Amino acid sequence: MRLLRLAIRGFRNLADGVLEVPSRGFALVGRNGQGKTNLLEAAYYPVLLRSFRGAADSELVAFGGPGFHVEATFGGEAAGSLAATFVAAGRRKRVTIDDVEERRLTAAIGRWLAVVFLPGDVALAGGPALERRRYLDRMLSLAEPAYLRALLRYRGALARRNAALRQQQGDVARACEPILASEGALLVERRVAWIVAAGGTFADELAGLDEPGHPTLGYKGRAELAQPEAWSEAFAGSFATDRARGSTTIGPHRDDVTLAIDGQPLRVFGSTGQLRSAAIALKLLELATLRERRGIEPALLLDDVFAELDTERQRRLAARLMSEGPRQLFVTAPRIDELPAQLELPRWAMDGGRATPGRESA
Numbered sequence: 449m450r451l452l453r454l455a456i457r458g459f460r461n462l463a464d465g466v467l468e469v470p471s472r473g474f475a476l477v478g479r480n481g482q483g484k485t486n487l488l489e490a491a492y493y494p495v496l497l498r499s500f501r502g503a504a505d506s507e508l509v510a511f512g513g514p515g516f517h518v519e520a521t522f523g524g525e526a527a528g529s530l531a532a533t534f535v536a537a538g539r540r541k542r543v544t545i546d547d548v549e550e551r552r553l554t555a556a557i558g559r560w561l562a563v564v565f566l567p568g569d570v571a572l573a574g575g576p577a578l579e580r581r582r583y584l585d586r587m588l589s590l591a592e593p594a595y596l597r598a599l600l601r602y603r604g605a606l607a608r609r610n611a612a613l614r615q616q617q618g619d620v621a622r623a624c625e626p627i628l629a630s631e632g633a634l635l636v637e638r639r640v641a642w643i644v645a646a647g648g649t650f651a652d653e654l655a656g657l658d659e660p661g662h663p664t665l666g667y668k669g670r671a672e673l674a675q676p677e678a679w680s681e682a683f684a685g686s687f688a689t690d691r692a693r694g695s696t697t698i699g700p701h702r703d704d705v706t707l708a709i710d711g712q713p714l715r716v717f718g719s720t721g722q723l724r725s726a727a728i729a730l731k732l733l734e735l736a737t738l739r740e741r742r743g744i745e746p747a748l749l750l751d752d753v754f755a756e757l758d759t760e761r762q763r764r765l766a767a768r769l770m771s772e773g774p775r776q777l778f779v780t781a782p783r784i785d786e787l788p789a790q791l792e793l794p795r796w797a798m799d800g801g802r803a804t805p806g807r808e809s810a
């Protein structure tokens with residue numbers, strides 16, 4: 449799947465206009481604060497129909513502007529177009545697929561597939577459990593609509609149960625439990641199955657980045673909750689605690705993924721470079737998962753990914769990114785000398801919100 453064209457209007461500091469995107473992608477170089485991350489954010493917007501930084505739509509509107517518009521046109525396996533228009537007055541968002549309005553946002557999510565690495569994603573390996581749950585939920589939702597449906601129903605029921613617990617309404621809280629059990633079991637089952645299947649690739653990716661040792665992935669949580677029948681006993685055991693705390697203390701919203709090298713948890717013992725390599729390996733795993741489950745090659749968006757890596761790791765990562773067939777790759781860096789020579793991509797420049805192809809890629 450390839451992004452052919454990206455039309456942008458009123459989005460952060462980006463210049464309005466249409467970018468004709470090279471089939472291999474590009475390496476975007478520009479000084480700090482020029483709009484490199486903003487351009488990746490616009491390109492990724494049609495994937496989840498929201499910001500990859502978790503910013504509100506109103507923050508994406510160019511300062512003082514009335515709203516924004518992003519339209520992506522694709523070629524390849526899933527040719528078509530996806531456009532989103534946000535109007536700040538009334539906070540209205542309109543989405544069209546192939547120029548036809550789509551009222552259900554969830555139907556449009558994941559039509560255009562991309563995986564993004566942001567500087568803050570090092571927290572995937574070194575940060576709190578929330579980061580890894582978000583990672584799992586986003587990836588598995590894009591991999592399978594049933595996961596997204598279950599997740600939305602689970603979150604709704606969880607909010608209702610927690611509200612009821614806080615208001616001391618035990619019966620109302622109990623009435624939410626069957627939905628939590630059926631939807632939560634699907635979430636736990638899919639997550640555990642993914643971790644079991646993904647461990648080998650995670651180890652291979654880290655070895656490919658020159659990380660010594662034996663890396664492993666594990667699921668931290670009550671794996672028995674993959675069975676809907678296991679939930680009633682679990683709720684019986686946790687009810688008193690849940691009521692005292694006013695929140696649900698069991699279930700996939702509390703779980704985590706453990707990352708370790710030679711049995712030592714990376715979160716505790718990983719060096720800065722190791723945490724970065726592990727986070728990159730998780731992103732490459734996300735890419736492999738989406739490719740396998742959706743039969744579509746996602747684009748890869750890497751924001752300042754080469755920073756902090758030593759020369760050998762930079763070289764290996766560039767070689768890894770260039771391997772494996774026809775993938776579209778978007779890479780940013782503040783300085784051209786931060787891009788390893790192995791990275792054979794058209795060079796583009798970003799200046800004051802305007803992205804322009806370099807001479808050698810014309």
Ligand SMILES: Nc1ncnc2c1ncn2[C@@H]1O[C@H](COP(=O)(O)OP(=O)(O)OP(=O)(O)O)[C@@H](O)[C@H]1O
Nearest residue numbers: 460461480481482483484485486507508509510511
């Ligand atoms: N809603 C907005 N409207 C206008 N400008 C904005 C908006 N949001 C952010 N900006 C501007 O965009 C600029 C930052 O752009 P961006 O984060 O893409 O920079 P960058 O090129 O990635 O820089 P760095 O190399 O430091 O990461 C800032 O100068 C900021 O003021």
Ligand SMILES: [Mg+2]
Nearest residue numbers: 484485486751
């Ligand atoms: Mg940036």
